[in-house]
Amino acid sequence: MQMRFANSPRARSFGGVALTIMLSMGLIGTAPAQGLGIPGVDNDARVAINRAAQRIDALILEFNKVRGDAQAFRTEAEAIRREAEILRRDVNAVQANLDLMFRKVDAKIDDGLKPVSESVQRGVDELEILKNAQQDLLTQLEEARKEVRELRGKMEESQAQSGRQRNQAEELRTLSGRQDEQQRALLDEQRKSKDLQRMLDELRTALPVLVKEEGATFYAQSAEKTEFDNAKSVFNRANYQGSRKQFAEFLLRYPRSGYAAAARFWKGNAEFLEGDYRSALVTLRPLQIAEPNYPKTPEAMLAIANCYSELKDLQSARKTLEELVEQYEKSEAASVARDRLSKL
Numbered sequence: 001m002q003m004r005f006a007n008s009p010r011a012r013s014f015g016g017v018a019l020t021i022m023l024s025m026g027l028i029g030t031a032p033a034q035g036l037g038i039p040g041v042d043n044d045a046r047v048a049i050n051r052a053a054q055r056i057d058a059l060i061l062e063f064n065k066v067r068g069d070a071q072a073f074r075t076e077a078e079a080i081r082r083e084a085e086i087l088r089r090d091v092n093a094v095q096a097n098l099d100l101m102f103r104k105v106d107a108k109i110d111d112g113l114k115p116v117s118e119s120v121q122r123g124v125d126e127l128e129i130l131k132n133a134q135q136d137l138l139t140q141l142e143e144a145r146k147e148v149r150e151l152r153g154k155m156e157e158s159q160a161q162s163g164r165q166r167n168q169a170e171e172l173r174t175l176s177g178r179q180d181e182q183q184r185a186l187l188d189e190q191r192k193s194k195d196l197q198r199m200l201d202e203l204r205t206a207l208p209v210l211v212k213e214e215g216a217t218f219y220a221q222s223a224e225k226t227e228f229d230n231a232k233s234v235f236n237r238a239n240y241q242g243s244r245k246q247f248a249e250f251l252l253r254y255p256r257s258g259y260a261a262a263a264r265f266w267k268g269n270a271e272f273l274e275g276d277y278r279s280a281l282v283t284l285r286p287l288q289i290a291e292p293n294y295p296k297t298p299e300a301m302l303a304i305a306n307c308y309s310e311l312k313d314l315q316s317a318r319k320t321l322e323e324l325v326e327q328y329e330k331s332e333a334a335s336v337a338r339d340r341l342s343k344l
Contacts, residue, residue: 077164080154084171087147088178090140095182101133101189137186144182148175211258214265214295218258228259235266244270261287261294268303277307288323298324298333305337318344
């Protein structure tokens with residue numbers, strides 16, 4: 001191992017430098033130099049050797065300085081490369097999350113939404129999650145833009161230093177292109193979200209909802225329920241003519257609706273309160289015949305008897321009251337009918 005060191009370039013250089021120092025200080029003369037296998041050295045040679053040694057030292061110092069600058073630049077370039085790699089991984093993670101959300105939304109659309117209110121609600125919840133994810137994506141995108149701006153600043157500061165920085169600039173352009181693609185993907189995602197929201201709104205309008213009316217439970221469309229509630233609200237405001245018209249239009253539009261019996265009952269009451277007794281009879285008689293289980297049929301029969309009384313047909317009024325007492329003897333309307341029968 002010692003022999004390899006003695007023959008190495010570093011050892012020979014060290015020996016040459018040591019010899020030069022000894023010659024320059026006058027520690028050895030010509031004869032000792034010859035004893036070392038070096039031709040005779042005079043004063044001029046020693047001066048020349050001394051100058052050469054000084055030049056070598058200056059070159060070594062300059063080389064060390066250049067090497068230090070190169071090492072600092074390499075460290076800075078490595079830091080920039082790591083930052084770019086971290087940013088690229090973050091952007092890839094965002095893209096992966098976005099692709100996953102796309103697949104989930106597409107899967108939901110392919111499977112189809114079940115025609116019940118719970119399925120609609122789940123779709124709304126998923127849409128809310130998607131909106132939150134979009135907001136997170138916007139935040140991540142803004143952070144990515146900030147990091148890109150910072151990276152651009154660093155690249156511009158060191159743009160003229162080496163060809164390695166030019167490669168970093170090319171990498172930055174590639175990253176900016178990916179950012180533009182990410183922006184376009186985000187816009188496309190927003191468009192898909194709007195389409196999904198519109199589809200859910202349409203589906204929510206078309207799907208039936210479970211409602212209760214006068215003790216009956218049934219499914220009805222949202223528009224159907226809204227129209228019935230509006231007509232009943234008009235009746236409650238004592239606008240009998242307006243409610244009569246709206247209930248008539250409702251029955252024409254939804255003849256088989258679960259609200260049909262209720263619409264007929266309130267329409268007949270509006271006609272009675274307007275004094276149109278014959279129209280009220282035409283409206284209310286089908287309840288007595290076709291809807292015996294409707295909770296308000298006893299009240300409808302009481303109103304029918306009232307119509308006959310107003311029309312001076314006491315025989316029909318008595319018959320209706322008797323049928324009411326017989327068919328619905330425990331109802332409140334039957335109690336009222338018994339009292340009226342005693343007065344006829």
